[in-house]
Amino acid sequence: MTVRPTRPAAGTTVDHRRWWALAAVTTAQLMIGLDLTVMNIALPSVQLDLGLSGPQRQWVITAFALAYGSLLLLGGRLSNLLGRRRSLLIGLAGFAFASALGGAAIDPAMLLGSRALQGVFAALLTPSVLATLAIAFPLPAERGKAFGIYGTALGSSSGLGVVLGGILTDYLDWRWCMYVNLPIAVAAAAGVLYAVRPSPRASGVRIDLVGALLATSGLMALVAGFAQAETDGWGTVTTIGFLAFGVVALTAFMWTQSRVAAPLLPLRVVLNRRRAACYLAVLSLAAGMFAALFFLTFYLQDVLGYSPIKAGFGFLPLTAGLMIGVRLVSPLIARVAVRWLLVPGMLIVAAGLVLLGLLRVDSNYFLQALPVFLLVGLGTGFVLVTANSTATLGAGQDTAVAGAMVMTSQQIGASMGTALLSTIAGTAAADYLAVHPGSGPLATVHGFTVASLGAAAFLGVAALSVWTLAGPADGQGRG
Numbered sequence: 001m002t003v004r005p006t007r008p009a010a011g012t013t014v015d016h017r018r019w020w021a022l023a024a025v026t027t028a029q030l031m032i033g034l035d036l037t038v039m040n041i042a043l044p045s046v047q048l049d050l051g052l053s054g055p056q057r058q059w060v061i062t063a064f065a066l067a068y069g070s071l072l073l074l075g076g077r078l079s080n081l082l083g084r085r086r087s088l089l090i091g092l093a094g095f096a097f098a099s100a101l102g103g104a105a106i107d108p109a110m111l112l113g114s115r116a117l118q119g120v121f122a123a124l125l126t127p128s129v130l131a132t133l134a135i136a137f138p139l140p141a142e143r144g145k146a147f148g149i150y151g152t153a154l155g156s157s158s159g160l161g162v163v164l165g166g167i168l169t170d171y172l173d174w175r176w177c178m179y180v181n182l183p184i185a186v187a188a189a190a191g192v193l194y195a196v197r198p199s200p201r202a203s204g205v206r207i208d209l210v211g212a213l214l215a216t217s218g219l220m221a222l223v224a225g226f227a228q229a230e231t232d233g234w235g236t237v238t239t240i241g242f243l244a245f246g247v248v249a250l251t252a253f254m255w256t257q258s259r260v261a262a263p264l265l266p267l268r269v270v271l272n273r274r275r276a277a278c279y280l281a282v283l284s285l286a287a288g289m290f291a292a293l294f295f296l297t298f299y300l301q302d303v304l305g306y307s308p309i310k311a312g313f314g315f316l317p318l319t320a321g322l323m324i325g326v327r328l329v330s331p332l333i334a335r336v337a338v339r340w341l342l343v344p345g346m347l348i349v350a351a352g353l354v355l356l357g358l359l360r361v362d363s364n365y366f367l368q369a370l371p372v373f374l375l376v377g378l379g380t381g382f383v384l385v386t387a388n389s390t391a392t393l394g395a396g397q398d399t400a401v402a403g404a405m406v407m408t409s410q411q412i413g414a415s416m417g418t419a420l421l422s423t424i425a426g427t428a429a430a431d432y433l434a435v436h437p438g439s440g441p442l443a444t445v446h447g448f449t450v451a452s453l454g455a456a457a458f459l460g461v462a463a464l465s466v467w468t469l470a471g472p473a474d475g476q477g478r479g
Contacts, residue, residue, distance in 0.1 A: 017195040018136040022146050024191025025129040026153045028092060031184045032122045033157025035064060035099075038165040039115075040297065041308040042174040049174065052108050062223070062415075063112050067119025069411025070219035073264055074212045076127035076404035080397065081207065083199045084128045084135070088192045091125030096185035103178035114178070123404075130403025132196055134392040140334030143389060148330030151385035156319040158293060159377075163312035170309055211256055211264035218249030222412065226419035234423060269395070269402050274338050277470035278387035281342040283409040284462035285383045287417025288349055288455040292356055292376055293318075294418050295425070295448045296369065303361060303441050314365065317373035318380075325381020333389050339470035345382025346463040352376040353456035357449040361441050417455065425451035 039046070039060055046052060046060060079087040095118055102114030129150075137146040168176040225242030232239055257263040270276050293315075300311040325348075329341055352375030359368055387406050395402040429447030433439065 017197075018142075018146075020191060020195035021132060021136050022149060024188050024195055025088065025132050026150050027184060027191065028088065028125055028188040029129050029150065030153040030157050031095070031181055031188065032068075032126065033154055034161040034164060035118060035122075035181065037158045037161030037293075038168075038177045038180075039174075041162060041165040041312060042169045042177045045169050045174040046111070050105065050108050050111060052111075059112055060115060063115040064119045064122075065411055065415060066220055066223045067116045068122045069119075069223055069408055069415065070216050071120060071123035072126060072404040072408040072411070073215050073401060074207075075123035075125075076401035077207055077212075077264055078124055079127045079131060080401075084131050085192060085196045085198050087124055087128040088132070088196060089189060091121045091128065092185045092189045092192070094121030095125065096182050099178045099181035099185070103175040105175075126407050127401065127404040130388065130392055130406070131399045134395070134399045134403065135199075143393075144330045144333040144385075147333070147385050147389040148326045151330075151381060151388060152323055152326045154384055154388075156322050156377075158290075159315035159318040159373075162293075162297070162315045163309075166308040166312035206262040208256075208260055208262055208264040211253055211260065214249050214253035214256065215264060218246045218253055219408070219412065221246035221249060223415045226415045229419050229423055265401060265405070266398055269398050269405065273469055273471050275391050275402060275405075277338060277342060277466045278391045279405055279409045280462065280469060281346060281383050281466045282387045282406055283413035283416075284459055284466075285346060285349060285380060286410040286413030287420075288353055288459045289376055289380055289417075290414035291417045291421040291451065291455055292349075292353060292372070294422065295356065295452065296372065299359065299369070299445070299448060300365075303445060304365065314369070315373065317370050318377040321374035321377025322381040323377075325378040326385050327381075329382045329385050333386060337470070338386060338390050339467050341386040342383055342470065343463045343467045345379040345386070346459050346466065348379030348382065349376050350379075350456045350459040350463070352379065353452045353459065357453035357456065359445060359449065361445050421451040421455055424454055 043060060052060070075087075082090070098114050098117035098121060101117065102111055105111035105114060133146055133150060137143040164180070165177050168174070168180065221242045225239050225246060228236070228239045228242055234240075253265075254267075257265055257267055270279065296315070297311065300306040300314050301308070306314060325345070329345075332341060352372045355368070355375065356372045359372075363369060388403065391406050392399050392403045425447035427447075428450035429443040432443040432446045436442065
């Protein structure tokens with residue numbers, strides 16, 4: 001086991017404002033994370049106020065994830081072109097503007113457009129956040145602690161978003177789920193202006209327009225296909241067309257990246273075994289984690305009869321589990337082989353999904369649901385902190401893109417997992433109803449259990465693949 005240095009190496013400059021920079025960019029990323037879930041519980045109020053149709057309602061959530069996940073790679077390259085500090089400020093200003101626009105929405109088109117615009121500016125912001133952390137914390141010991149704090153904010157944002165959405169909707173108005181971003185963005189921007197030093201634009205950076213078009217359209221098509229499958233099914237012409245186009249476009253994208261002078265995604269980023277293992281781990285984790293949160297939202301409200309606020313607070317053990325995971329894994333990042341951190345985290349989440357698969361209509365929250373939240377949070381803490389720190393380590397000029405790939409993997413995994421597992425759950429519930437007519441809650445829970453056990457099996461297979469792919473390299477400094 002390699003002993004890591006605790007003091008700067010010769011020629012290494014330590015920024016004395018680095019912890020303030022960490023606070024600023026973590027606040028920015030927390031804002032984005034909150035927006036992935038803060039509107040979920042507000043949807044019934046939004047639908048009533050703006051007259052959204054059923055299909056339009058789901059796009060309040062999907063429009064943000066669609067723009068965000070599909071544009072992250074382009075955002076990483078633009079971050080290099082503009083400079084980290086400038087990208088952070090533009091991203092924060094744009095996100096705040098889009099949030100104000102959404103809060104003032106007078107019709108569905110205005111709201112959906114603002115949600116997509118939030119995703120566009122979030123895609124510029126996130127790569128700059130990760131690049132700032134990677135540059136500000138070059139020492140392994142501090143790096144683990146910094147990414148631990150960042151991972152806590154990132155992982156806990158889903159649960160906190162649900163709680164915040166319930167509180168704002170019940171006590172103020174659904175529009176405050178959008179307006180709340182304005183003071184957060186102002187605070188983060190002030191921190192960036194104070195603590196993040198201006199950086200020169202990277203010389204010779206060019207935008208691969210063909211690659212950007214193929215990657216963006218391919219990822220958008222995949223996410224749209226998964227979202228479409230949730231409502232129309234997997235066998236419709238629209239769903240198949242979206243998915244087929246996505247696969248073809250992404251295949252063409254990978255082919256072009258090996259043949260252009262300035263690729264959007266240099267293949268050396270994903271051909272590094274440790275980074276590739278991180279991306280696979282995050283994608284697989286997100287598929288299981290976000291599906292679990294989706295099922296638990298409906299389980300708590302539709303089966304156990306919780307109010308939106310009570311259901312939101314029911315998610316808090318997820319944050320507690322995540323904080324424990326972050327605290328356990330952060331000191332180990334510089335010392336332990338990557339696969340010894342990623343794989344246990346994935347298996348812990350798989351164990352949580354197995355418990356979710358054992359829930360029944362009359363299950364007790366504290367005895368049977370709460371452990372699911374704790375295990376999913378604990379495993380998520382292990383994987384996200386390790387992946388974000390490892391993917392950006394030693395990436396040099398590719399740091400922003402390498403970091404963006406972590407979030408891209410998460411968004412695509414979340415979309416794929418939620419759509420696929422929701423379809424499985426719906427099919428299983430329909431089959432149960434055909435045999436047992438009139439058993440609504442029983443059928444719903446049966447669908448959740450079948451899908452959850454399937455997700456647990458998938459994570460087990462994925463964990464084995466990550467173990468093999470990551471290799472036995474010791475710590476982050478080797479391999």
